[in-house]
Amino acid sequence: MNSMDVNGDSGAIPLTPRKTGPYTDAACGAMCPRWAPPGAAPADSPGKEWVEEMKEFEKKPSPNREPSSEGMKGLSKFLPMTDSNYRRRLTEYEVQVQDLQAYVRSLETETVRLRKKVEDAPRETMVLENKLREANRQLVQSFNQNEKLVNALYEAREQISSLREEVDKLCAPPSTYGVYLSVNEDGTVNILSQGRKVKVNLHPSIKPEEIKPGQELILNEGLNVVEAAGYEIQGEVVILKEVLDEARAVVTLRADEDKVSIIADPLRAARLKVGDHILMDGKSGYLLEKLPKSEVEDLMLEEVPDISYEDIGGLGAQIESIKDAVELPYLYADYYREHHLAPPKGVLLYGPPGCGKTLIARAVAKETDAHFLAVSGPEVIHKFYGESEAKLRKIFEEAERHAPSIVFLDEIDIASRQGAVGSAEVSREGVQRDLLPIVEGATVTTKHGMVKTDHILFIASGAFHMSKPSDLIPELQGRFPIRVELHSLGKADFIRILTEPENALVKQYVALLKTEGVDLEFTEEAVEEIAAIAVEVNETTEEIGARRLHTVMERVLDTLSFDAPELPDQRFVVTAEYVRKQLSDIVKDQDLSRYIL
Known part of the structure; x- marks a missing residue:
């Protein structure tokens, strides 16, 4: 660029025309009328285009062409010297440009620094991640160590506590026991301790309602309850x-x-x-x-009878015979003693199974208000082989303790059966001979000790279908002077058993289904049909007497009993036709009858 001289006095500016660049003659002429080249038309608004061009120039700085302060200063030479406003503004622009240049240099420095930090960031991040992992590992290790220390602390605390308890127990004075009697209104309790009735206080942790009569309590030195114990196990x-x-x-x-x-x-x-x-x-x-129960009580079928004569269906003639022979001596004992009459000591009931022998014996015990001991013959003969006589003696001792008593020897025909050589025949004969003085009614001496039997009435029963009463040894036969033979029950007996007693089977099933909401009714023909079928099955299969009624009734009503929950509030009538429908096929087949009925 050629040097330029500016004459401020004359205002003449010798210039070399500029046709290119941002500061052409036209541009300068636009900024100042005096700058305009010859022949150029003066601008209407001098300086406006120049300002706009300067703004555009400032917006687009070239990174390789940085504006210099010398150039800006040189630019001021081309401006009209008389225009102070433009000079002032140009000076301001020069200052701003210098500030911007300084700011650009600082930004470049900051950019270099930031670029370095960006380059160093991955390495620093990796270092921080490694430190974080190490810190986490140390944290986990510290946590585990802390858990171990906590557990060790708890264990040590428990050990210290248990040791302290053991020391306290060893140092504690002996405790006294008492038995709880009752509780008082003020919260104290009455106990029995060392034979004395004492009123003591309860520990706050023990509630009076938690203590039961007869329970043992532990007392401290002040005889106050500190702990509840159990119950005494000996005595x-x-x-x-x-x-x-x-x-x-x-x-x-x-x-x-x-x-x-x-x-x-x-x-x-x-x-x-x-x-x-x-x-x-x-x-x-x-x-x-x-x-x-003791061994003797295991042999007993029942202690207190609950059956009266009214509960026995049929057997009217046999019951009258029993009343005359057995009840009269007990009910009118004074008259018998006055006339020196000895009451009978033994009654033998024999007949087929299920004909009411046991029921009669129980009814006799109830009517005479005597203690009833029922002994099963097979248990005496078989279960205690070789010890039958000793067991009988214990039974009679039990009867003596509850005098007056009735000893019911059920299935005594077992003792009369003849066995093969080497069998239990010796034991059977021994049982019979040991019964002789006992049934006689006196204080007798046996090889097991003294037995008193004058307060005992013996009622023996047996089916004697494999033997006869005459198979008993003659001496024992004489001990049962009253013999009542019971015959097989017939249809009329079964009808009475089904309907007359208070606990008759028909009444039982009616009450049972009533609980399921079913009103059950038996017609007279249905009852007769059930009785007839029971008699027929007894005759064709095996004679079990009145026990057959239970199996027949169960078979007749099993379907109805199963469906009863689905038939609420309904009425069902059992007819003879329904009974035959339920039982006809089974009755015809004797094998089925044997195992089902």
Whole structure:
């Protein structure tokens, strides 16, 4: 670029015309009328195009062509010197350009620094990630160590606690036991301790309602309850004589002394019967436990009979014979003693199975208000082979304790059967001979001790279908002077059994289905048909007497009983036709009758 001289006085500016570049003559002329070349038309608004061009120039700086301050200063030489406004503005632009140049240099420096940081960022990130992983590993390790330390601390604490408890137990004074009696209104309780009745306090953790009568309690030095224990497991064996109420009972001690004892809470829910063996705490007098039956009680079928003559269907003539022979001596014992008449000591009932022998014996016991001991003959003969006589002696001792008593020897025909050589025949004969003095009714001496039998009525029964009463040894036959033969039950007997007794089978099934919402009714013809079929099956298969009615009735009503829940609020009438429909096929087939009916 050629140098230029600016004359501020004359205003003449010798110029070399510029035809190219941002500062052409036309552009300069546009900015100032005095700048315009010869022949150029003066601009209407001098300087406007120049300002716009300068703005565009500032917006598009070239990275390779940075505007220099010398160039900007040189530009001011071409401006009219008389126009101070333009000079001032140009100076401002020059200052701004210099500031921008400084700012650009700082940005370039910052860009270089940032570019370096960007290049270093992955490496720093990797270092930080490694540090983070190491920190996590150390954290997990510290957590595991902390868990171990916590567990060790808990174990040490438990060990210290258990050791402290052991030390306290070893250092604690001996505790006293007492038996709970009752609770008072003020929250205290009455206990029995060392034979004395004491009123003591309860530990706050023990609720009075949690303690039951007869329960043992642990006492501290001040005789206050600190812990509830269980129940005593040892004591005296007593025999229950009478239950007074829910909490009290009369028992018989070993010396035949009676004592009123309190029933412990666990025993109050049990079904107690006269003659039960009870465990009694000798110190407190509480009845704690019902003991299992002895060997003698295992032989007994029933202790207290609950069947009267009215519960027996049929057998009217046989019942009258029994009443005359058995009941009169017991009901009018004074007259018998006055006239020196000895009451009979033995009654023998014999007949086919199921004809009512056991029912008659139970009814006799109930009518005479005698204690009833029913003994199964097969159990005496077979189960206790070689010990039958000893078992009988124990039975008679039981009868003596509950005098007056009736001993019912069921299936006595077992003892009369003749066995093969080497069989139990010796035991059978031994049983019969041991029965001789016992049934006679006196205090007799046997090889097992003294037995008193004058308070016992013996009723023996047997089917004697494999033997006859005459097969008994003659001496024993004489001990049963009253013999009542019971015949097979017929249709009329079965009808009475089905309908007359209070617990008749027909009434039982009607009540049973009533619970299912079904009104059951039997016609007279249906009852007669059931009785007739029972008689027929007994005659064609096996004689089991009235027991056949149970199987026949069950077979007749099994379908109805199964469908009863689906027949609510309905009425069903059992007719003779329905009975035949249910049983005809089975009755015709004797094999089915044998195993089903």
